[in-house]
Amino acid sequence: MTDTSNFTTRSIQIAFIAIMVGIWYFVTKTGSISPLFLPPLDSVWATFVRLVQTNAFWSSVRLTLWTIAQAWVIAVVLGIVVGYFVTRSKFLTEVFEPVIASTFAIPLTLLFPLFILMFGIGPASKVAYAATYGFFPVALNTIAGLSSVDERYLRSARSMGASSLDTFRHVLFPAAFPVILTGLRVSFFISFASVLGGETLSSAAGIGKNIALAAELMEPARMYAWIVFVICITVTLNFVVSAIENRRREY
């Protein structure tokens, strides 16, 4: 059962966002809130316009996106490989699946100081941290997907002389693909948040570092400009991903 939006509910959603922005505009105009906590809307906008014209802005964005991409690729490859080997027997799945699932319930942020210690404050520690976090949803969904493939497909593939690589490529992977895809999506957004988080906690450069730095230097307009930028990226990414998923479902 899914909710469909109609004209009325859409207008309420838009009105809600408009009212929020309106409140932001008026409380800062009347001075009932300190500009340190919430700077005026127009000064955030002016700062944002100035920010996107600088080279430093785009090099920070490039660095963060590149870090996310590296972390995600490592998480996906490791997750699928581990998921594949764990599902090679029912026994192994029973041994390792609960361990992987309950490790994922611990806040792995705890390990962040270790990554800083081992990899320094450069991008490498964020790649390691985000890849560790992003590994779990891929591995868990790969295990779930591969262990629910109908055995008749596997038996017929083997009886027709398929090697294990053939079986993986033509039977296991396509059958498990929708579940694995969910893991890839969750993993991407976790890697995204982890890289930003790692940069905020301890870093030399990147988007998260810029937000933390603006806060430390008491420049709220610049901090809000960065925050609004990240929110815009997230919302856009979410719309793109759900559009792709809807197309796939229709297909």
Add this chain to the structure above:
Amino acid sequence: MAVTHAGASPRPSQGLFSGMSRRSRVTWTRWGVFIALLIAWEIYGQTLANPRLISGPSAIVHALFTEILPDSQIVSAIIQSFWEVIVAYVLSIVIGVALGLAIGWGNFTRRSFYPIVLLLYAIPQVILLPLFVLIFGIGPACKIAFGVSHGFFPILVNVIAGMRNVNPLYLRGAKSMGGTSLDIARHVYFPHMVPSLFTGLRLGMTMTLLGVILAELYVSIQGIGYWTKVFAETFDPAPLFALIVILALMAIILNELVRVAERRFTRWRTQQH
């Protein structure tokens, strides 16, 4: 769901495992792997590893009893973070359930506001961490607030999802028999929401822990963040590992408590079916 595997041949009974039930074989293998990993880590820590970056398990246990537990400042920082998690979790439950009831009550409010909730849930909240410190300072208030901002979302989302799945016939029946809003919440929504609510509570605990620990690590001049910074900057890995082990144990115990409560309160449901 046909759960089968490529190598699904029945395992031949081996010497070590013969006469054991499948369940205890699984448990013993798990412990065996865990102990083997600990031994490998210990050997690596004593031979190849750079002692300024990695410590073996024995050095960590040693540091735990000689450096962490005798230091009253570190112990009080750990206890403080434990209370932050508890307070943040209780607030998350109150806010999540109250907002969830308000949004999930009617079809119209849900269809209007649920998409906004999902949109806000998708934003990586860690970018707001410096703002939280700016508003709430560096003390426990900031960590509790950040824990709540992480913890209440999964509870809210699952309460709304649980309410959506209540059969409208029951609601109409309760209303036609003169049930008040409170009666409907108590006798119709809550019993039907239990499984979904507990999914939310379980995720909420994981997220509250994440929020509190993120804030603890970010504030590096007080609390746990200060000590992790000190140990990392002086390249002293053993106490750092030990501190992380204690916090991980705290997280595991809190997660398990929620899981035990979930099993206890959802048992009647599975027995019915």
